[in-house]
Amino acid sequence: MAEEPVDESARAPGAGSKVVAGNWKMNHGPAAAERFFARFSPAVEEGAVRLVFFTPDLSLAAAADGARVPAEFGVQNIHWEGSGALTGETSAEMAREAGAALTLIGHSERRHIFGETDAEVGRKVRAAVRAGLAPVVCVGELLEERRAGRLEEVLRRQVGAFAGSLAGARAAMVAYEPVWAIGTGETATPEDAAEAHGIVRSALGRRVRVPVLYGGSVKPGNAVALMSAPDVDGVLVGGASLDPDVFARIAEAGAVAGPGGG
Ligand code: PGA
Numbered sequence: 001m002a003e004e005p006v007d008e009s010a011r012a013p014g015a016g017s018k019v020v021a022g023n024w025k026m027n028h029g030p031a032a033a034e035r036f037f038a039r040f041s042p043a044v045e046e047g048a049v050r051l052v053f054f055t056p057d058l059s060l061a062a063a064a065d066g067a068r069v070p071a072e073f074g075v076q077n078i079h080w081e082g083s084g085a086l087t088g089e090t091s092a093e094m095a096r097e098a099g100a101a102l103t104l105i106g107h108s109e110r111r112h113i114f115g116e117t118d119a120e121v122g123r124k125v126r127a128a129v130r131a132g133l134a135p136v137v138c139v140g141e142l143l144e145e146r147r148a149g150r151l152e153e154v155l156r157r158q159v160g161a162f163a164g165s166l167a168g169a170r171a172a173m174v175a176y177e178p179v180w181a182i183g184t185g186e187t188a189t190p191e192d193a194a195e196a197h198g199i200v201r202s203a204l205g206r207r208v209r210v211p212v213l214y215g216g217s218v219k220p221g222n223a224v225a226l227m228s229a230p231d232v233d234g235v236l237v238g239g240a241s242l243d244p245d246v247f248a249r250i251a252e253a254g255a256v257a258g259p260g261g262g
Contacts, residue, residue: 018227018254019173019211019234021052021136022241023076023104028055030062040244041068048255050234053241054104054136057090064099074102074136077110080123082131092124092131102134102171106158108179118161125162134171137162138215138236139200143180152199159203166208173211175236176200181216183238188216190229197231220249227257 028036033055044051051071055063064073079089095103104110105128106121121137128135139158141151159174166172176196178188188196193214200212214226215236226232234254241247 017047017259018049018257019052019213020049020247020251020254021054021175021213021234021236022247023054023107023215023236023238024056024059024241025076025109025238026056027242028059028063030059033059033063034066036242036244037063037066037068040248043244043248044069044251045255046070049251051251052102052136054102057095057098060099072101073099074104074134075100076104076107078103078105078124078128078133080120080127082127092127092133096131096133100133102136102173103128104175105135105137105162107138108140108177108182112179118158121158122161122165125165129165129169129172132170134173135162135166135169136173136175136213136236137166138175138177140177140179140182140196140216146178146180151196155196155199156203159200163204163208166204166210169210171210172208173213173233174200174204175213175215177215177236183217185217187218187222187226188214190225190232193226193232194229197229201231218250220246220253223250223253224256227254 046069053063054074054076057075060073075095078092078095079086082091082093105124110116125135139155141154145154181187197212211233213234213236214232218235218237219240237250
């Protein structure tokens with residue numbers, strides 16, 4: 001029997017609108033998370049975009065309790081095992097129990113600083129789906145790969161490592177984050193983003209319809225143009241998600257850019 005295609009429709013607050021996701025990385029402990037939301041919550045319009053926060057594990061509860069706006073919360077990494085002698089790791093089941101609805105997987109810092117492979121990304125995606133945690137899987141090329149004309153090959157390889165597992169997921173997203181644009185101030189043009197997103201969608205295949213986000217030096221000044229590009233359903237924001245006023249302006253940009261997709 002054919003499986004149902006993944007369809008994100010109408011599940012989350014702000015569903016049908018752009019996704020504006022913050023990746024706090026190793027920033028904002030519990031007290032800072034509370035301070036963030038005390039300022040952020042009154043500054044955003046409820047439901048205008050689908051807000052997602054990837055907090056440090058230890059700040060998840062403080063963030064979820066402190067948010068006065070509808071938002072979803074996730075962790076930044078999981079291990080593929082459910083439990084065991086794996087010091088320092090967190091399983092998908094534990095993340096869920098602690099209140100996470102989503103998890104980033106395969107962020108470029110995980111791939112390039114911690115040496116995570118495509119095969120490990122695939123295992124993590126399967127573990128997340130099994131545990132009912134929505135995987136938000138990151139892909140993206142290095143500058144030398146782009147310069148060598150290998151954009152499509154790299155994205156197809158990275159997406160190929162997990163696309164099959166998404167067919168059974170209740171919810172998922174993919175984030176295209178060119179490695180050369182992360183934390184560098186260099187941003188892909190809306191045309192670059194549209195091209196890469198087209199490749200990602202084609203590599204995912206027609207049965208996996210999930211939002212595809214752009215990430216890499218997104219700021220209030222470029223967010224509307226990026227989110228208005230074809231096939232861009234939202235943004236994944238690192239540095240600019242740490243300041244509540246700046247991130248609220250990016251959320252506003254998402255509302256201006258209009259409905260999402262996926
Ligand atoms: P940046 O990070 O917005 O600071 O470039 C994006 C990311 O790493 O998700």
